[in-house]
Amino acid sequence: MSFEIPIGPQHPIHVEPIMLRLKVEGELIVDVDVDVSYLHRGIEKGLEVRPYIQGLYLAERICGICNCAHSLCYCLNVEQLLGKEAPPRARYLRLIVEELSRMHSHLLWLGHYFHTLGFETLFMYFWRDRERVMDMLELITGNRVTTAYNTIGGVRRDLPQEAEAKLRRALDYLEERMKYYEKVVDGEPTILARTQGVGVLKSSEAISLGTVGPHLRASGIRHDVRLDDPYSGHDEVPFNVVTHDGCDCYARVKVRLGEVVESINMIRYALDHLPSGEYRLKIPPLFKAPEGESLARVEAPRGELVHYSISNGGTNPYRYKVRTPTLANIFSVVYMLKSRGDREVYIADVPPILGGIDPCICCTARVLVTDEARRKRRILTLTDLRKYSQGGRRVRG
C-alpha cells in the first residue's frame, strides 16, 4: 500500500515554504514531486523599475544568508555595464567580507544539518561559534546579517582600526574549533550511520543534473567560480578547492567543514596583503548605464550565483535575471529522493538529503499557475512567459 506524505509547505525541517510530495510504501520512498512556487516575490521585475543604486538594496534582500554574494554579484554586474572596476583595496575588502559570510553560512548550515539529524548538541555548538563570525561581520560592516557592505564601485566603509587584531583572534579561535568538529564528525558512529552512503550522487549524475557549489564538489568535481572566473581578488589570494569523492551526505559535511578552514586562511592572507589606497570609486548616485548586456558570476556559499542584465541606456536595467544556486540543485534532490534499484531511500533520509544542498527557497520560487475551478496546475515555460510579457494572449492554467 502506498500513500502520500507531505513534507511542507510548513514543516519543522525547513522554515521556508517548499513542498515535497513523497509517495511512500511503508518507510520507502517510491516517488517524489517537488513544488517551490510558494514565495514568488517579483524581485526581478522590481529591479527593472528602480535606478541602479536602489536596485542594490533590493538585490541584497533576495536572500538573507547569502546577501553578501547577491550584492557583490549585482555590483559586479553593474560595474561591467559601466566598464569600471573596483579599486584593489575594495576587491580585498569584498573578499574578506564575502569569505566571512561564507563561514557564517556554512556554520549555520552545519548546525542546522546536525539538527535535522537530531543531534541538538552539535547544533548549539556550531551556532555559538557562528556568533563569533557574526560579531566580526558587525565590526567590519556595521550589520550582523544584511551587511550592506558592497556598493557600486567598491565598498561602503574602510576596515576599522581595531578590526584586524580582533578578526585574527576570532580566526584563531574558529580554526581550533573546526579541528574539534572534524574530529567529532569523523568519530561519531551515529553521524556516520546517518550520512555515509545516504543521498549518493555520482560525479556523472551531478554534472548531468546541473548541480553547483559545495554539493557538486562533494561529488568529487573541482568546480568553483572563484577558481574558474576570479572576480574579486581571487586570482591573487591562494586557496584550495575542497572536494570529496564520497558523493554522499557525509562528503557534503566534510566539504563544508573544509571550506570554512579555507576561508579562514584566505582572510588571513588578505589581511596580510591588504593593498592601500581608495576603497571606492566616486560614482554619482543616479547614472545612466551604456547600452549592452552583462553577466556576473559569484561563488555564493550555496554555489554558483548568476546575475544577468540588459541595459538600454537608461537609469534602470531593462531586464534583470537572477539564477540562484538552490534552483540548480533542487533537481538533484528529486533525483536522490527516489528509490531506484539497490539504492533505497527512507523517509528518515529526507532531512539529510534535502538539507544536504543547503536549500534556500525564498530565492528559488518560480511561477506556477493554479486553476482553482478546474483543479489543474501548470508551470509556465519560458515561451509562455515571453508571450505573456509581450502582452500576447492571456496565459491559461
Place this chain on the structure above:
Amino acid sequence: MIWEILEAAIFPGALFILAVSLFYEWIDRKFYARLQNRVGPHLAGPFGILQPIADLIKLLSKENIVPAAADRFFFTFTPIMAPTLILLACMFLPIAGLSGLISFEGDLIVLIALLSIYTIIVYLAGEGSNNRLASIGATRAALQLIGYEIPLTLALLSAAISAGSLSVAGVLEAQIERGIWFIAGPQVIGFAIFVVAAQAEMERVPFDIPEAEQEIVAGWEVEYTGARLALFRLSKDLELFLLSGLGATVFLGGSAGPVISGLEPLLHAVYFILKSAVVLLIFSIVRAVFARLRIDQVISFSWRWLMPLAIILIILTEVLA
C-alpha cells in the same frame, strides 16, 4: 486503612511520584542544556525549577481539538491510559522503604508487561488520530518495541536470576544481603543494556524515531493538543521517573542505605532519589551525544548487538550463580 490510602495517594504514592517526576524533567532539561552550552529553563521559580509545572498548566489551559477524522474513543481513552499505566508501574518501585506499595513475587514481570502495554497505547494513540504522519510514527513505535523489548527484559531478568527472586523487592533485598550493588559485577553489562533499551522505551535520542521532529513532525502525537498532549507529556515524565528509578533499584541498590530509626521512610526516599538521579543524568548524557538513528538501523543494532550481549549476560549470570 486510611494510612494505606494516604500512602498510595500522597507519600510515597501518586502525588509524591508526580512531583518528583516533574522535578526530574527539570533536572533532565537543565543538565541537557548545560551540556549544550545553554542556560536551560531559568524563569519560573528559582533556577527555573517550576518550569515543567508551568508548561503542564499552560498545556492544560490550551484549546483541546479533536480532528474530524480521528477515532473519538481512542483519541480520548489513550491520553488517560498512558499516565495511569506508568503511574501504576511506579507503585512497584520501593521508594520509602524496601518494598514498593504493591509488591508480590513476580511483580517484575508485571512491570515489564506494563511498559509494553504503554507502547501499545502509543500505537493506538497514533493510529487513532488518523493522520498520515501519526500513522507512520505509531508504526515506528511498534517496530521499535520489537527491537528493545527483549534485551530490556533479559537485562532485568539476569538481575532477577542473580537475586533468585522475580520481585523488585527481592532483587533489592539480595543486594542488601550481599552488601554489594549489582552494578559491581557482571550485571554492569545488564545496566548498559538497560540504559540503551530505556532510552528507546522513552523515545529519546538516539531512539526518538517515533516522534522524529525533523522527519514526521511529531510522529504519533502530532494531532494531540491541549490537555491530551499535557497528559502524554506527563506520562513521559513519569516514564523518566519509572525507568531511572527501576535502574537505580535493580542495579544501584535503590532505596537501601544506612538509616536512623524513626526517619526510615524519609531516608529511604532520599537514597532512592539520589541514586535514580544518577541514572537520570546518564540518560541525559546519552541524549546529548548522539544523532538520531534510522528505524532499520535500530532494529539491526538491537538484534545484532544488544540481543547477543543480553544472552551472554544470562549465561554468565547462570554460570556465576
